[in-house]
Amino acid sequence: VLALPALALANADVEKNIANPGNWAMQAGDMFNQRYSKLDQINTGNAGKMQVAWTMSTGVLRGHEGSPLVVDGMMYLHTPFPNKVFAVDLDTQKIVWKYEPKQDPAVIPQMCCDTVNRGLALADGKVFLQQADSNLVALDAKTGKLVWSVKNGDPKLGAVNTNAPHVFKDKVITGISGGEWGVRGFINAYDIKTGKQVWKAYSVGPDAEMLMDPEKTMVWTDGAMKPVGKDSSLKTWKGDQWKIGGGTTWGWYSYDKATNLMYYGTGNPSTWNPSQRPGDNKWSMTIFARDVDTGVAKWVYQMTPFDEWDFDGVNEMILADINVKGKPTKALVHFDRNGFAYTMDRVTGALLVAEKYDPTVNWATHVDMKTGRPAVVKKFSTAAAGPDVNVKGICPAALGTKDQQPASFDPNTKLFYVPTNHVCMDYEPFKVEYVAGQPFVGATLSMFPSPGSHGGMGNFISWDAGTGKIVQSKPEKFSVWSGVLNTAGGLSCYGGLEGHFKCVDAKDIKKELYKFKTPSGIIGNVFTYMHKGKQYLGVFSGIGGWAGIGMAAGLEKDSDGLGAVGGYKELNQFTELGGSLTIFTLPN
Amino acid sequence: VLALPALALANADVEKNIANPGNWAMQAGDMFNQRYSKLDQINTGNAGKMQVAWTMSTGVLRGHEGSPLVVDGMMYLHTPFPNKVFAVDLDTQKIVWKYEPKQDPAVIPQMCCDTVNRGLALADGKVFLQQADSNLVALDAKTGKLVWSVKNGDPKLGAVNTNAPHVFKDKVITGISGGEWGVRGFINAYDIKTGKQVWKAYSVGPDAEMLMDPEKTMVWTDGAMKPVGKDSSLKTWKGDQWKIGGGTTWGWYSYDKATNLMYYGTGNPSTWNPSQRPGDNKWSMTIFARDVDTGVAKWVYQMTPFDEWDFDGVNEMILADINVKGKPTKALVHFDRNGFAYTMDRVTGALLVAEKYDPTVNWATHVDMKTGRPAVVKKFSTAAAGPDVNVKGICPAALGTKDQQPASFDPNTKLFYVPTNHVCMDYEPFKVEYVAGQPFVGATLSMFPSPGSHGGMGNFISWDAGTGKIVQSKPEKFSVWSGVLNTAGGLSCYGGLEGHFKCVDAKDIKKELYKFKTPSGIIGNVFTYMHKGKQYLGVFSGIGGWAGIGMAAGLEKDSDGLGAVGGYKELNQFTELGGSLTIFTLPN
């Protein structure tokens, strides 16, 4: 009860910052993960006239995910490892302060998919950074001085971080990476003032450690929401395997004040060799709805029971109030790695729609709407084939029809704008021994563009989540690995791995209104803000991430980088490493 | 005689490429080092409307000097160590080929002033790259495949390279760095077809090794040109000291077809502790005019006999036909590190004008026009003070009133546009032992903005070389460390260490017509070209070089980086590392 005033304050601060569309106060622009801006100075009529306003190198070469934040004339930028933070005065572009953590470079090879970082959070006069070495730090937003710091995991065991911290109410919430090291995933909530741990909720294991209430935590069962029951996770693992069972939490989280629930997904069960871990491996590959104050799970939904393809379920949950099959719904929309887009009732957890958002998805024919389980095609089951058999032509590839690159929701068109991969794979599992701190992968992959299609590795699509249908699909040469922004100006903007920043017409995404070649490939997320009466759009470029791991880490063998190197080989004809920010605006 | 057809061909090729102002076929645009373009589509009337056309990261973080070359729709870019080369198709910005030499990183700490490289040469269907590890390589311009390669020096002894190779006639001419390692400087001329050495000319030592003709090599003596005489270098050194005597050749070279002479300057005598090397230390700190075919010196002129301040004489020789004191003259104009700008008769070597181009220069009162020697002010003589005495307030600092950053000549205004440093120093020499392959410096320096002036560390000036007078001087916060371009459009363009690309009116340089913040600090040279009917301007950004060594090498102590770290400390509030190219044009 003593904490209440602080709670109210911190929350009010974030809400006030978000409410002003001139700011970009959260990674997704809001708590619903909508990535929509009310700004309309730049619009379909004038977007073609945009030009670069200014640029800034970050001094770091590897993949640049996430975006800067902007609040009240100050911009806060982050970088991949070593996770520098800059505060830049928008009047002068001067660097007001810099934070340069000294992190042990030993964490670099512990990061599966490049040394990315998905950005900062800002609240309560503090900037929050989740460092790669698992330290969550709070910096004074005015000076960059360290306010508090807390260790969130053990990098020696592969528990590192790439996710952005999220501030919901009076808590800073963060996750963990390391699904390829056998790290048992969790979410941690820390007090915004002190960094003291408030609750911790594992993805797998005993009910108490998962903050699961066997009676009250609900799950879609036989066409209705039912309690999960006792030991819902333990029952689905052989012996102690859950202890090295994965289900990491490195994605984007969202929050709905009305229900006080936060939403996030869990990653793949470890190892990638399914024969070694029989069972549904709950609650890996799962959407969690948790009470922000207590951490207790309100409901869960597992997209891919017994994963055989590395289809991590961490992709963002977008909260939107839309018509689903004609009915106004408080929806949660999730574009899963497995190639299905799920529309759920976000209050109850009921499954409403589950459809493929790339027609080439072939590992399952459909999702059974009663059980909520995918109907797996035996031919593409890597468990059925068994270890040391190369299962060919699985679509999508392990990096999914979409990976971490976040989609947007446009309240005007009521559509979702989804940056997708159009990539398939061969997958050969093999037996692997768990050794603490060593990779625990157990499969050899190779990736290639979806065969019999347009030849490219990506599509930018608009999606009707109420019916589960693609509205339009714009082919792209490479996966669209950047986050999308929609604006009240009618724009939908995103970046390409080859380096082009593009804005298209949200009503007709095949209409490219603006295109600019930034210094490097784009895996960052588009953002916007207003400064001194002018609207700006911006995006990080800096090739990397899983798709760009070959260039980022200097790998050359096709099967290196967990199979991504070969598939994205051509990238080096289009771009080079290098992190920088490009800011666009209209001419004066 | 057999070589003649090839000779004629190679030369014709370069001349043809230069003659087309749509190309940027040499680092300076031409063989006269004028850095002037006949293009006028972008001009004083519309320059303010320029916008960024495209950008490209190079994937290398440290200082980016020089500029790309452009010939017939293809752009050739280089990088600092590891000296990557890219051929980029200007239609698509696709990377057509890439050359990535594997160089021993042991050369990095052997480079005094950052791992810079001043760019490529292009002739005879080949791209020439002078690698840091001293290998001069010829690449097939169409494929990037190695045609020939030759080792030019021994990096183990500190003989590394940063200079651009220069193609004059059928020769590729290159120099050497390592004045701070006691490297004895030289120029090497290689056959363009085979890489076979044609001649080699040392800066110091016996006449035969310097390709000096005691009777025919002339020098300004008592107001007239006289033969240098026998052992002109040896006589000015104590014992064998010339063998570790410096006089390196890492600057820009120029060539006049009419006289078949090439011009370049030599660097400081080693060590920086003058008491250790009594004598004039000839021919360090010297302008050389050499016959390109034989290498034999036609004339020499030493700017700073017995250097006590590290005023390397390597700055470029700009050849221009101007009025000097009212008389039409085939002039050579040289803005020396020592703060004097020299106008010479480039045919005879006669000294015509020698005046300060920064009024704060104080180490000498003037140049005696009869002897050609500076009149040193005793108070600023570090030799007079002796070792272990800190001589304070010397202007300019060791990095000179100008360093490697090349000036331009505008045939319309008949003025020179000079990027200058406005920096002074304290200099304390100390005794140092020569150890092969180890730094051989022998002085501790600190640098600071010229006192009692505008507070900044640089000026951009226009200069009348016929009278030796500053026409206009535009104060800058930092040294202007980038090369200048003038155009027929009336522009004079340059970059700032803080990252701004600027174009001013050549007729009134205080009038800024265009200004843009590039991703990083600029030490590259502005260039221009035409593609599909549109003119483009471009510049590398990427902070580094001697001025930016603190950021580039991550040094923090004020006296580190040969004294530059403290002086340029503030830079890190303005910019970050990161190499990229920014290309500008007018809107469609």
Ligand SMILES: O=C(O)c1cc(C(=O)O)c2c(n1)C(=O)C(=O)c1cc(C(=O)O)[nH]c1-2
């Ligand atoms: O299991 C994990 O802990 C984990 C972590 C991460 C990460 O932290 O970046 C990725 C993945 N898995 C993963 O499966 C994946 O596809 C992926 C892509 C990326 C990226 O940033 O491009 N990270 C990750």
Ligand SMILES: O=C(O)c1cc(C(=O)O)c2c(n1)C(=O)C(=O)c1cc(C(=O)O)[nH]c1-2
């Ligand atoms: O004596 C030498 O051999 C030598 C080499 C170099 C070089 O190769 O860059 C520089 C210098 N000296 C030097 O004195 C100097 O001021 C300098 C500046 C720079 C630069 O690129 O910013 N290089 C060098």
